[in-house]
Amino acid sequence: MSGTNGTLVILGMAIVTFIIKAAIFILGGRINFPPLLRQALGFIPVTVLTAIIVPMVLAPRGGGMEFHWRNPQLVAATIAILAAAVTRRQLLTIVVGLSVFFAWQAWIAG
Template identity: 65%
Template sequence: MTGTVLTNTVMILGMAAVTVFVKAALFVLGDRVVFPPLLKQALGFVPVTVLTAIIVPMILSPNGEGLELTWTNPQLVGALAAVLACVVTGKQLLTIAVALGVFFTWQLGVLA
């Protein structure tokens, strides 16, 4: 158990050091760093990609025991409602409200 804690601590400290180094380097160099247009465009997709990588596993496997692609998965039903609301309205706040409403209604009403 001690080896695992030490390994995790070293990994977290290493990730923190890399993050601080990258941010500090960009801050210190300031306007002297010029990214090519293609890289600037690619970096614009990073937040969406990271959020997708975090959210999709939670939707498809909420209990961490394999895919749950059934109507009894309230996360999946809420996510599908969110996609539909976003396509129909294009409004972010409404999409969030619809997704939360469907999720809680499904979890507390339909599956209760």
Template identity: 30%
Template sequence: MSTTNALLVVLAMALVTYATRAGGIFLVGFVPMSARTENFLRYLAGAVLVALVVPATVRGGPEGYVAVGVAILARLVLRKALPAIALGILAAALWRGYMGVS
């Protein structure tokens, strides 16, 4: 795949992601907000993240377990999700580099 095609694919993915988020925000405006609905929406992102991370961790082997462990510890210490995820990714990369996994 050429660089131009790759950039077009990334741009298309970004537009679809934005449309999905904007559409979701628009549609939620029509939903009556009960306490139950608010709780559902509040915890939805975390549930989706877990649904993506757990299978990847199980398939990932040792570096997946290291990445998730570091990310969990970093989240507990830093209280911020994005740096914790970044540290988990870094830990997996360092583990793979140290263990010689390609």
């Protein structure tokens, strides 16, 4: 994804998410949403975040997919997923992911 297109996609996703969340917040007391729709709307932030993160992890240089050990984003994301699954602690997962990323990047560059 090129810089301009990527920025437009991110802005578009942010606007759509904002409008949906604002509509629920403003109209939430006046409109009774079906339980299935209410549950589905709860997944929007996770979906948007995933749509932003996955391309950055799998294709960090904007080219093709980089499924190898020299991709620090992929290594750090994999370790962070494992840390999240084992500990269920968000802050620890972030610290582990960032630590692995910077350490792996320094090791690869050095």
